[in-house]
Amino acid sequence: MKAEKLYIDGQWVEPDSGHYEVINPATEEVVGLAPEASGRQVYEAAAAARAAFGAWSRTRPEERAAILDRAADLMARDAEANTALAQAETGATTGTARGMQVAVGASRFRRYARGALEPVEQALPPQINEAGPMGKAGVFGAVAVRRPVGVVTCITSYNNPWANPAGKIAPALAMGNTVVVKPAPQDPLSVYAMARALEEAGVPPGVVNVVTGTETAVGEAAVDSPDVDMVSFTGSTAVGQAIGEVCGRSLKRQLMELGGKGAALVLDDADLDSAVMGIGTTFSFYSGQICTAPTRVLAQRGIYEQLIEKLAGYLAYLKVGDPTARGTVVGPVISAAHRDRVESYIELGRKEGARVVAGGERPAGFEKGFYVAPTLLADCTNDMRVVREEIFGPVVVVVPFDDEEEGVALANDTDYGLLDYVWSGDVARAFRIAARLRAGGVGVNTIGRNMEAPFGGFKKSGVGRDVGSYALHAYSELQAVVWPG
DSSP: OOBOOEEETTEEEOOTTOEEEEEOTTTOOEEEEEEOOOHHHHHHHHHHHHHHHHHHHTSOHHHHHHHHHHHHHHHHHTHHHHHHHHHHHHOOOHHIIIIIIIHHHHHHHHHHHHHTTSOOEEEEEEEEEOSBTTBSOEEEEEEEEEEEOSEEEEEOOSSOTTHHHHHHHHHHHHTTOEEEEEOOTTSOHHHHHHHHHHHHHTOOTTTEEEOOOSSHHHHHHHHHOTTOOEEEEESOHHHHHHHHHHHHHHTOEEEEEOOOOOEEEEOTTSOHHHHHHHHTHHHHGGGGOOTTOOOEEEEEGGGHHHHHHHHHHHHHTOOBSOTTSTTOOBOOOSOHHHHHHHHHHHHHHHHHTOEEEEOOSOOTTOSSSOOOOOEEEESOOTTSHHHHSOOOSSEEEEEEESSHHHHHHHHHSSSOOSEEEEEOSOHHHHHHHHTTOOSSEEEESOOOOOTTSOBOOSGGGEESOBSTHHHHHHTEEEEEEEEEO
8 A cells, every 4th residue: 555755845755753544435445645744844845835936936937837737738647547546535426536626626737827828917007296205206107016925835625635726736836836735634645646747747846845644733834834925725614714813923825715605595486496406416516515515595485395395306316325336426425523523413403493304314225434315404594503504515404585685684694605596587686686695606597607707705704716817816916016207
């Protein structure tokens, strides 16, 4: 069994603290051994990134673009092996591992290869200044230029070990930053495969560094290192708040993509089949382990029972099982601890008075694996914890409402504000409601995403925006250059 090494300053380094086992969520077998870094090694990785920053930030954009493009080619070349690794680490179905994890990861490197060539200067209108304490009268030109931030720590989530790291590493490198990557402890092996592709593509030593570990000291060092200028984090709101406190003490830049409890407003004139197809992805996509899922359904009373009936019918056709098997739609969640957490929320929902329409029990027939039955909870109220807190599993809660005003008020009555959704046959009505939702994004009659649109959250769902060219802005600082005409 392969024992992975840390990647620091262009070298594959033995970890100070040994290795830990990475477990396949579907079989509970050991996938591989991940390195347990020490805090000292994390600081060394950050120092290597700092030393490499000067030269990398001055490389021509065309050179950075070529390296990112070559890395994407290498990820695609090894797509079969990368897919098998991602599936073994995460328990994702074959289609998800291939199409939504590995393929999206490679496509993000291609996107930011192009992004490296986007203009970084914005000309500003000239300004006429009269003579005064600041100098002689004259016409002053100005340009706003995006410059790299410096060393970026990228702390990534476990639900997508290809797309999420790629969405941080690629735009950061495209802008001329160097990175320290700290993957989630549950599935870090894919990120080492990504690092090998970057190494083969010709990324200079120190530009990309990967450190892993289960101990909190590893993540803490990656955040508090004095060599780190910015932290880009995807994960829970609680951890994001702790990171933000550390960043605040030294005024490090932050990009935070945190929790979500997406409201799906289904109005009485909606296409219910379309709504069910969208909401149903909570049961199937990553087994509900996705912050953008429409987990909190707000259904207008005129269609409330019909919508619940259709959701239950949709759920009945979902095959739960071995993610490598043909036809499987719902695989396991990431770990035994997370399975127990999700099941505790389902039991809490029962105690709070929710009606369990479907699911609610551990799926039968699985001696191994961390499986949770897709669950539908109806007759919920907005004060229930299952409605207010992020469960991060294949659980949908349904709350009835009477009119548009109440629906909007319920949708906004949350600590979160990442993505909300509106289903209505009247598009003008849907857009009017969307304008009132306190969320970073709103899907109108769809759960689809435009991958050039800004992504991020209001309230406790995050700080900042990325995706598309917005990611290039996120990993840069603005510098004003002024001169006399």
